[in-house]
Amino acid sequence: MGLQSGSLRARLVLQLLVVAAVLAVLLFFTVRYTADRAAEATQDAILGAATTSVAEQLRATEEGVEIDLAYSTFSMLGAIGQDRLFYRIDIGNSTVTGYDDLPLPEQRPTSLAAEFYTAPYLDTKIRISAVSRTIVVGTSPVPVLVMIGQTRQGQAAIAGALANRAALLGFGFFVLAVPLSLLSAGSIFNPINRLAEAVGRRGPRDLRAVRHPTPRELAPLVAALNGFVSRLRGALSQTETFIAEAAHHIRTPLSTVRTEAEIALRQSDNEATRIRLRSMIRGVEESARSASQLLDHAMVLYRSDQLEMVEVDMGQAARNVARAFGPTAELKEVSLIVLGDDRPLPTRGDPLLIEAALRNLVDNAIKYSPEETEVCIALSQGNGMVKVRVCDQGRGLSGASMEQLAQRFSRGGNVSDVVGSGLGLTIVTEVIAALGGEFLLEEQATGGTCANMSLPQH
Amino acid sequence: MRQYVIAAALMCCATRVEAYEIEDERLFGPPNMPVISVLSTTDTDVFAPVIEAFLAAHPDHALRYVAASSQEVFRAMRDEDAQFDLVISSAMDLQMKLANDGFAAPIVSAQTQALPPWTKWRDRLFGFALEPVVLMASKKAMQGLVLPRTRRDLIDLLRANPDRFNGRIATYDPNISGAGYLFATQDARQTDAFWRLAEVMGRLNAQLYCCSGEMITGLENNELALAYNIVGSYAFTRVQGSDDLVVIELEDFTVALVRTAFVPRNAERPQMGAELLDFMLSKTDGQTTRSGGAALLPREQAALPPHVRPIRLDPGLLVYLDRIKRANFLAEWNAAMTQP
Ligand SMILES: Nc1ncnc2c1ncn2[C@@H]1O[C@H](COP(=O)(O)OP(=O)(O)OP(=O)(O)O)[C@@H](O)[C@H]1O
Numbered sequence: 001m002g003l004q005s006g007s008l009r010a011r012l013v014l015q016l017l018v019v020a021a022v023l024a025v026l027l028f029f030t031v032r033y034t035a036d037r038a039a040e041a042t043q044d045a046i047l048g049a050a051t052t053s054v055a056e057q058l059r060a061t062e063e064g065v066e067i068d069l070a071y072s073t074f075s076m077l078g079a080i081g082q083d084r085l086f087y088r089i090d091i092g093n094s095t096v097t098g099y100d101d102l103p104l105p106e107q108r109p110t111s112l113a114a115e116f117y118t119a120p121y122l123d124t125k126i127r128i129s130a131v132s133r134t135i136v137v138g139t140s141p142v143p144v145l146v147m148i149g150q151t152r153q154g155q156a157a158i159a160g161a162l163a164n165r166a167a168l169l170g171f172g173f174f175v176l177a178v179p180l181s182l183l184s185a186g187s188i189f190n191p192i193n194r195l196a197e198a199v200g201r202r203g204p205r206d207l208r209a210v211r212h213p214t215p216r217e218l219a220p221l222v223a224a225l226n227g228f229v230s231r232l233r234g235a236l237s238q239t240e241t242f243i244a245e246a247a248h249h250i251r252t253p254l255s256t257v258r259t260e261a262e263i264a265l266r267q268s269d270n271e272a273t274r275i276r277l278r279s280m281i282r283g284v285e286e287s288a289r290s291a292s293q294l295l296d297h298a299m300v301l302y303r304s305d306q307l308e309m310v311e312v313d314m315g316q317a318a319r320n321v322a323r324a325f326g327p328t329a330e331l332k333e334v335s336l337i338v339l340g341d342d343r344p345l346p347t348r349g350d351p352l353l354i355e356a357a358l359r360n361l362v363d364n365a366i367k368y369s370p371e372e373t374e375v376c377i378a379l380s381q382g383n384g385m386v387k388v389r390v391c392d393q394g395r396g397l398s399g400a401s402m403e404q405l406a407q408r409f410s411r412g413g414n415v416s417d418v419v420g421s422g423l424g425l426t427i428v429t430e431v432i433a434a435l436g437g438e439f440l441l442e443e444q445a446t447g448g449t450c451a452n453m454s455l456p457q458h
Numbered sequence: 459m460r461q462y463v464i465a466a467a468l469m470c471c472a473t474r475v476e477a478y479e480i481e482d483e484r485l486f487g488p489p490n491m492p493v494i495s496v497l498s499t500t501d502t503d504v505f506a507p508v509i510e511a512f513l514a515a516h517p518d519h520a521l522r523y524v525a526a527s528s529q530e531v532f533r534a535m536r537d538e539d540a541q542f543d544l545v546i547s548s549a550m551d552l553q554m555k556l557a558n559d560g561f562a563a564p565i566v567s568a569q570t571q572a573l574p575p576w577t578k579w580r581d582r583l584f585g586f587a588l589e590p591v592v593l594m595a596s597k598k599a600m601q602g603l604v605l606p607r608t609r610r611d612l613i614d615l616l617r618a619n620p621d622r623f624n625g626r627i628a629t630y631d632p633n634i635s636g637a638g639y640l641f642a643t644q645d646a647r648q649t650d651a652f653w654r655l656a657e658v659m660g661r662l663n664a665q666l667y668c669c670s671g672e673m674i675t676g677l678e679n680n681e682l683a684l685a686y687n688i689v690g691s692y693a694f695t696r697v698q699g700s701d702d703l704v705v706i707e708l709e710d711f712t713v714a715l716v717r718t719a720f721v722p723r724n725a726e727r728p729q730m731g732a733e734l735l736d737f738m739l740s741k742t743d744g745q746t747t748r749s750g751g752a753a754l755l756p757r758e759q760a761a762l763p764p765h766v767r768p769i770r771l772d773p774g775l776l777v778y779l780d781r782i783k784r785a786n787f788l789a790e791w792n793a794a795m796t797q798p
């Protein structure tokens with residue numbers, strides 16, 4: 001049997017049941033023994049008193065000895081459990097009356113204090129009480145031995161009845177123990193279940209230490225879990241820092257390469273060389289773009305780990321982004337307009353994250369639009385949300401789904417020669433998830449694409 | 459002298475004197491069938507209806523009925539190792555002693571378990587009929603006298619009319635009759651008036667009998683005027699056809715005897731013995747057993763008339779069987795009987 005695996009609950013219940021069964025059996029035997037002893041002591045006392053009283057009533061007369069057995073004494077002795085009765089009276093060395101072959105005590109009792117012993121007699125086993133005294137016959141003292149024996153069916157019946165009741169009680173305990181142990185097993189596993197639930201409920205990037213209140217016995221498990229989590233978090237943030245640093249280190253030499261290549265392009269007349277230089281510049285542009293997007297991505301991951309929620313005015317953020325993209329839009333003769341920012345649109349979040357998301361949406365809108373078109377950033381609020389809608393008049397999504405496009409390094413089939421790394425929408429969705437908002441990218445029926453982002457109102 | 463011999467025989471019961479004496483032996487039912495043997499103190503004629511009813515229900519069996527005195531029944535079982543399937547006796551003390559000393563086999567059946575506790579001893583000895591022990595008188599002999607209602611009345615009556623009752627009062631001889639001994643000892647246990655009565659009877663030269671039937675015959679023949687301690691079943695049967703006899707249940711107390719039966723441990727067909735016992739105990743089948751004076755055993759002792767005192771089936775009965783106790787009792791009795 002798999003002791004290592006299997007159900008802890010089943011094991012616990014089994015163990016509790018075994019304990020209950022052992023206790024029940026123990027109870028049965030203890031009560032039986034005790035009841036038997038108690039009944040024996042009681043009946044011994046009665047039997048002893050009867051024997052003593054017969055002995056006391058022995059009298060010496062002229063003809064010998066007078067013995068008076070009391071009818072009521074014998075009646076009484078048979079009362080408990082209708083036991084069989086035997087007796088024997090010895091005077092000197094001869095049996096004067098009763099059952100001649102009734103077993104004698106091993107040691108002759110020395111006084112009227114009764115001696116008790118158990119002996120086999122006829123077809124049964126009897127308990128005998130023996131008493132001795134001395135009477136004077138004529139002038140000489142003669143020893144007298146009085147013995148009364150009885151079967152002990154009554155005693156056995158009393159002990160048996162009590163033991164049966166105890167066994168019933170024990171069995172009752174046993175029966176009661178089954179649901180109780182199930183219940184207690186359940187309650188013991190409750191904290192574990194709650195802990196598992198609490199850990200399971202966490203978001204995919206929630207790597208905080210577990211602070212859930214747990215019983216002392218679970219502390220090692222929680223400590224181990226927290227150690228593991230912190231190691232994981234360390235490794236992760238290391239990777240993120242590393243990526244950020246790497247991106248930063250790549251960007252600088254890349255811009256040098258780009259400047260040099262542009263100078264070379266300007267100076268060269270050789271068409272073949274110029275083509276090469278142009279493709280080189282494009283490559284460098286793409287790498288730079290990747291590096292800066294990676295940097296942004298790392299920043300988003302890092303900040304969403306240690307979120308600080310502050311009040312952010314969405315209108316302000318949109319204007320900032322629009323201002324930053326002003327030159328780019330102008331270069332492409334795309335008119336970039338912000339609508340609905342005339343009243344405050346307060347939301348909660350990390351301003352850098354919100355701007356990163358907006359930046360990527362506006363970047364896409366301009367990037368995938370032809371020249372002399374319009375990109376509109378429309379702001380609104382409703383249903384407790386602040387909404388941002390970025391619409392262009394560009395090429396649309398060519399049927400690609402948002403889930404696909406939002407994947408890391410995934411780019412659409414519609415990109416043609418537009419430079420990009422495929423991380424833009426990834427950043428957007430991560431920001432939205434961290435701030436608890438919604439995001440939808442949809443193609444418009446009139447052509448062009450609309451990106452809808454909404455964040456909870458402050 | 460005779461009583462001495464019997465007492466001596468009882469005392470040294472280990473020595474086998476002779477085979478037990480029987481009064482009657484009869485075989486019922488078809489011959490060459492398995493035979494159920496019954497040893498009983500009840501007269502064969504009285505018990506015959508029961509046997510016939512039982513055999514009607516068990517046609518594949520025959521039944522050997524042996525009637526003997528209670529002493530002989532006791533001796534047969536105890537000393538002679540006689541083989542019977544059911545032993546019936548009115549001598550409760552002797553039956554009790556046999557059961558106590560392990561001569562009875564345990565019987566557990568619906569019938570025996572339904573018996574009220576005071577009519578059985580363990581699962582060994584079972585009472586099946588209750589009969590009062592009564593005083594009988596001849597109206598003719600009692601002419602002009604008031605019938606006694608208590609023992610005190612009886613003593614006064616005897617003392618006041620010595621001439622009329624001299625030699626005309628009878629009772630059991632406890633020396634020879636087991637039932638007589640039982641009744642006398644139970645009387646002595648109940649009241650001190652018993653010994654006064656014994657003395658008065660002794661002075662009036664009481665006639666001592668072995669059996670109830672003979673005493674009743676004595677009354678019928680006008681040889682006797684009063685008979686003390688007559689077994690109820692005989693008394694009530696015989697009084698029916700007679701306009702001279704009367705039965706008197708003394709009101710200070712009337713000892714009631716429980717007829718008992720057991721299946722011996724050495725029975726050859728204990729199963730059949732137990733079946734006959736069940737038959738006797740069953741409400742409808744057993745009715746014949748109880749007719750003629752033997753009352754049904756009431757469930758509660760309290761249901762009996764207050765003056766009726768059934769003898770209890772318990773080891774107290776062993777006391778008067780003690781050889782010294784018995785010798786002392788009989789000595790006292792004989793002293794009371796033989797007065798100048
Ligand atoms: N406004 C849009 N119009 C048309 N296609 C779009 C638009 N926005 C996104 N897409 C499609 O979705 C893809 C993924 O966009 P995403 O911003 O993640 O990557 P990218 O723009 O290609 O690269 P970068 O990381 O440099 O932004 C794009 O490659 C493009 O095919």
Ligand SMILES: [Mg+2]
Nearest residue numbers: 363364420424
């Ligand atoms: Mg993009």
